Amino acid sequence: MKLSYTPYTLYFNRPFKIAHGTRTTTPIVIVxxxxxxxxxxxxxSMPPYLGxxxxxxxxxxxxxxxxxxxxxxxxxxxxxxKEIDLLAPNNTAAKASIDIALNDLxxxxxxxxxxxxxxxxxxxxPYTTYTLGIDEPEIVKQKLEEGKVxxxxxxxxxxxxxKDIINTIRSIxxxxxxxxxxxxxxxxxxxxxxxxxxxxxNVLLVEQPLPKNNWDDAHxxxxxxxxxxxxxxxxQRFSDIDKVxxxxxxxxIKLMKCTGMHEAYKMIQRARELKLKLLMGCMSETSCAxxxxxxxxxxxxxxxxxxPLLIKNDPFDGIQFINGKITLNxxxxxxxxxxxxxx
Ligand code: MG
Numbered sequence: 001m002k003l004s005y006t007p008y009t010l011y012f013n014r015p016f017k018i019a020h021g022t023r024t025t026t027p028i029v030i031v032x033x034x035x036x037x038x039x040x041x042x043x044x045s046m047p048p049y050l051g052x053x054x055x056x057x058x059x060x061x062x063x064x065x066x067x068x069x070x071x072x073x074x075x076x077x078x079x080x081x082k083e084i085d086l087l088a089p090n091n092t093a094a095k096a097s098i099d100i101a102l103n104d105l106x107x108x109x110x111x112x113x114x115x116x117x118x119x120x121x122x123x124x125x126p127y128t129t130y131t132l133g134i135d136e137p138e139i140v141k142q143k144l145e146e147g148k149v150x151x152x153x154x155x156x157x158x159x160x161x162x163k164d165i166i167n168t169i170r171s172i173x174x175x176x177x178x179x180x181x182x183x184x185x186x187x188x189x190x191x192x193x194x195x196x197x198x199x200x201x202n203v204l205l206v207e208q209p210l211p212k213n214n215w216d217d218a219h220x221x222x223x224x225x226x227x228x229x230x231x232x233x234x235x236q237r238f239s240d241i242d243k244v245x246x247x248x249x250x251x252x253i254k255l256m257k258c259t260g261m262h263e264a265y266k267m268i269q270r271a272r273e274l275k276l277k278l279l280m281g282c283m284s285e286t287s288c289a290x291x292x293x294x295x296x297x298x299x300x301x302x303x304x305x306x307x308p309l310l311i312k313n314d315p316f317d318g319i320q321f322i323n324g325k326i327t328l329n330x331x332x333x334x335x336x337x338x339x340x341x342x343x
C-alpha cells in the first residue's frame with residue numbers, strides 16, 4: 001500500500017468569527033492511499049484550537065508511513081488504527097486523515113458505499129445546519145439570504161452581542177436555531193439567564209455553553225436548563241463519552257477530534273447506550289472529510305456538515321445538500337472525486 005499526502009490551504013468565503021477568534025484560512029492535508037489500482041482519499045483539517053498544523057500532520061504521516069506501507073490489505077481496521085493511534089498521544093486530525101482514506105479504500109474494495117457498511121439507511125440523513133458566525137447585522141442578513149434553502153440555522157454566540165444577533169435573525173426568519181457558544185459564556189448564571197431567554201425562540205439546542213473542563217458547572221446547568229445541552233470542546237474521543245452523562249443531553253462528534261470514522265461509529269453506539277443525542281459536526285473541511293462524516297449521519301439526530309459551503313476552493317466533489325438535506329450517493333467508499341488542486 002502506498003501513502004502520499006499534500007498540504008493545502010482552504011480559504012473562507014468571508015472571515016469566520018467565533019468565540020475563539022477570527023480567521024480567513026484553515027490549513028489541511030489531503031491524503032491518498034493506493035492499493036491494487038484503487039485510491040482511498042482522506043483529509044486532516046487543523047483549526048488552531050486543536051493544536052495541529054501542516055508541520056505536525058506531515059511529521060505524523062511520515063511516522064505512519066512504515067505501518068501503512070507494510071500493510072498487505074486494509075481489512076482489519078481496528079488493529080491497524082490502534083497501531084496508528086499508539087504512534088503519538090494527540091494528532092487526532094492526522095489520524096483521521098488515515099482513517100478516512102482506509103475507510104474509503106475498504107468501501108472501494110467491497111464496492112459498497114461506507115454508509116451501507118456502517119448499517120445506515122440512505123434516506124435517514126438529517127438536514128445540515130447552516131452556520132452564521134459572529135457578524136454585524138448587515139452581514140447576518142446577507143448570509144440568511146444566501147442560505148435561504150437551509151432549514152436549520154447554526155448560530156455562533158460569544159457573550160457579547162448575543163441578544164442583538166438573535167433579535168436580528170428573528171426579525172427575518174423563524175427557522176429553528178442550534179446555538180453554539182464555543183465555551184464563550186463566562187459563568188453558569190450568565191449561561192442559565194441566556195438559555196432561559198432563548199427558550200421561547202425556537203432554539204433546538206445549546207452547544208458548549210461553558211469552558212470545556214468545567215464539569216461541575218455543566219452539571220449545575222444540566223439540572224436547570226430548559227433546552228438540551230450538547231458537549232463539543234468538552235469531549236473528543238470514545239474514552240470521554242461516559243463523563244458526559246448528567247452534564248449534557250448530547251454530544252457533537254467530529255472526525256477531526258475523534259481520529260476518524262471507525263472511532264466515530266463506536267462513539268455513536270456508546271452514546272446511544274447512554275441515551276445521549278447525537279450531532280455529527282465538522283471543522284472547516286472540504287467535501288472529502290464532509291462526505292466521510294456524512295456516511296455516518298443517518299445514525300445521528302442532527303448534522304452540522306456545511307463546511308464546504310463556507311470555503312471557496314473545495315478540491316473535491318462528494319455528497320450534496322439538496323434543499324439542505326444531506327444527500328448521499330451510491331459510489332463506493334466515501335463517494336468523492338478529486339478535482340485539480342487550486343489555491
Ligand atoms: Mg461547536
